[in-house]
Amino acid sequence: MRSWKLLLEYDGGRYSGWQEQKNARTVAGELRKAAEEFLRAEVEIGGAGRTDAGVHALGQVAHLRAALSRKPPAEMLRRELNERLPADIAVLEAAEVSGRFHARHDALSRTYLYRISQRKRAFEKRYVWWVKAPLDVRAMAAAAQTLPGRHDFRCFCDADPAGAERSTVVVVESARIEMEDELILFRIEASHFLWKMVRRITGALVKLGLGEIATSDFETLLAGRAEPRLNVAAWTAPSSGLFLESVRYPGEPFPRRTASQLFPLPR
Amino acid sequence: MRSWKLLLEYDGGRYSGWQEQKNARTVAGELRKAAEEFLRAEVEIGGAGRTDAGVHALGQVAHLRAALSRKPPAEMLRRELNERLPADIAVLEAAEVSGRFHARHDALSRTYLYRISQRKRAFEKRYVWWVKAPLDVRAMAAAAQTLPGRHDFRCFCDADPAGAERSTVVVVESARIEMEDELILFRIEASHFLWKMVRRITGALVKLGLGEIATSDFETLLAGRAEPRLNVAAWTAPSSGLFLESVRYPGEPFPRRTASQLFPLPR
Numbered sequence: 001m002r003s004w005k006l007l008l009e010y011d012g013g014r015y016s017g018w019q020e021q022k023n024a025r026t027v028a029g030e031l032r033k034a035a036e037e038f039l040r041a042e043v044e045i046g047g048a049g050r051t052d053a054g055v056h057a058l059g060q061v062a063h064l065r066a067a068l069s070r071k072p073p074a075e076m077l078r079r080e081l082n083e084r085l086p087a088d089i090a091v092l093e094a095a096e097v098s099g100r101f102h103a104r105h106d107a108l109s110r111t112y113l114y115r116i117s118q119r120k121r122a123f124e125k126r127y128v129w130w131v132k133a134p135l136d137v138r139a140m141a142a143a144a145q146t147l148p149g150r151h152d153f154r155c156f157c158d159a160d161p162a163g164a165e166r167s168t169v170v171v172v173e174s175a176r177i178e179m180e181d182e183l184i185l186f187r188i189e190a191s192h193f194l195w196k197m198v199r200r201i202t203g204a205l206v207k208l209g210l211g212e213i214a215t216s217d218f219e220t221l222l223a224g225r226a227e228p229r230l231n232v233a234a235w236t237a238p239s240s241g242l243f244l245e246s247v248r249y250p251g252e253p254f255p256r257r258t259a260s261q262l263f264p265l266p267r
Numbered sequence: 268m269r270s271w272k273l274l275l276e277y278d279g280g281r282y283s284g285w286q287e288q289k290n291a292r293t294v295a296g297e298l299r300k301a302a303e304e305f306l307r308a309e310v311e312i313g314g315a316g317r318t319d320a321g322v323h324a325l326g327q328v329a330h331l332r333a334a335l336s337r338k339p340p341a342e343m344l345r346r347e348l349n350e351r352l353p354a355d356i357a358v359l360e361a362a363e364v365s366g367r368f369h370a371r372h373d374a375l376s377r378t379y380l381y382r383i384s385q386r387k388r389a390f391e392k393r394y395v396w397w398v399k400a401p402l403d404v405r406a407m408a409a410a411a412q413t414l415p416g417r418h419d420f421r422c423f424c425d426a427d428p429a430g431a432e433r434s435t436v437v438v439v440e441s442a443r444i445e446m447e448d449e450l451i452l453f454r455i456e457a458s459h460f461l462w463k464m465v466r467r468i469t470g471a472l473v474k475l476g477l478g479e480i481a482t483s484d485f486e487t488l489l490a491g492r493a494e495p496r497l498n499v500a501a502w503t504a505p506s507s508g509l510f511l512e513s514v515r516y517p518g519e520p521f522p523r524r525t526a527s528q529l530f531p532l533p534r
Contacts, residue, residue, distance in 0.1 A: 087389075
């Protein structure tokens with residue numbers, strides 16, 4: 001049995017999410033096809049984050065296992081997978097690891113990045129949420145600063161489609177809003193996320209930025225108190241602006257690569 | 268009569284180039300539709316560079332004229348055009364100018380940027396030429412340094428489809444190759460360019476980088492001496508990697524904006 005850890009980036013626009021599904025094109029499904037074709041063996045694949053349909057990744061991490069007697073070098077595996085994967089999925093790094101490594105269970109935290117643009121640009125529609133009306137970014141940033149810590153995020157999640165009863169309490173390690181040129185970037189790090197959680201928090205932050213809800217409304221939601229007039233589900237931010245940016249593991253103190261390294265578009 | 272100067276960026280992937288054509292979708296055609304719908308008048312449009320099918324722009328400049336009695340503010344024009352233009356065309360700036368301003372005739376020079384990538388990345392296929400084999404970037408950079416000055420570029424151009432007999436002598440103001448992370452960037456500035464000139468020079472530079480032609484072969488071509496074995500037409504670099512980066516006008520000493528301002532993708 002051979003095990004590898006893979007660092008992946010993908011444009012999620014054409015995929016029904018990361019997780020394999022019958023009759024749908026998924027990122028893990030494409031990875032399986034490429035890996036089984038090259039290794040000529042059945043493979044086991046697991047990803048650190050189950051990105052939804054249309055959500056992108058700058059630094060998804062996956063494990064890949066196969067019962068093999070030969071031992072293809074990791075760099076060859078990376079190259080051969082890239083040759084076989086579609087243009088919108090790339091393996092950035094591959095390393096052989098212990099068979100005990102599990103991309104999801106071993107991860108300490110995930111960081112998601114949400115990109116909001118206030119100005120039309122020709123190359124980015126697929127990678128932002130374009131909000132035309134003026135936003136009070138200061139109010140949004142202040143609200144984002146209240147996210148770290150232990151909170152009941154029941155107002156910011158959707159029922160798990162798998163029907164699992166899970167706690168809606170999540171410990172957020174960090175959350176912040178920054179301006180970068182004309183972009184509003186929202187980053188949030190937590191050990192795990194509930195379904196649609198980042199997109200619903202983002203949607204509520206934008207409602208706050210638009211002045212359509214008050215800071216006290218955001219506090220009410222973060223306290224886990226649902227109110228009919230606060231229809232967070234209807235505010236869910238579009239998947240186009242969401243990126244799984246990085247995954248942190250034990251013994252990797254500074255795993256996050258700057259996104260200009262990760263996403264080298266024209267400059 | 269009102270005249271405006273527009274700074275435009277576009278993803279050329281879906282268009283048959285800048286110049287208006289019957290029965291083809293072009294960037295200028297989309298701009299005309301948007302402008303005539305907003306201004307409710309016929310307009311005259313001219314661009315500084317006639318980018319080919321599939322070629323992008325980070326800083327195309329155009330003039331727009333219309334016989335109007337009212338005077339919509341330039342910022343309103345910019346916003347209203349952006350509302351009506353497709354997502355892959357954006358007006359970055361608009362300014363009212365003298366009716367004598369002509370985007371093509373008044374331009375002192377154009378700068379084109381060609382982007383070559385040696386590594387597969389998930390978000391950039393439409394915006395690079397992906398060359399998998401190793402390249403001798405140093406040899407390419409040395410050859411690029413021989414381009415500035417007055418040369419007969421007959422070996423690096425295609426016959427003008429309009430059938431015009433034009434001189435193939437061009438004065439190149441600057442040309443250089445730089446590495447930026449994993450990208451090889453080739454920039455070239457000249458008062459004007461011949462048809463397919465940048466893509467054919469780039470194709471020859473890549474042949475040199477691959478070791479398939481010698482530096483002396485590049486010199487032969489730059490001296491205007493065609494040789495059957497140097498089939499430059501077959502080496503033409505794909506349009507996906509080419510960008511009209513900026514246009515320089517009198518009285519604008521530093522018109523080039525850094526492309527990170529122009530192309531703010533995830534970082």
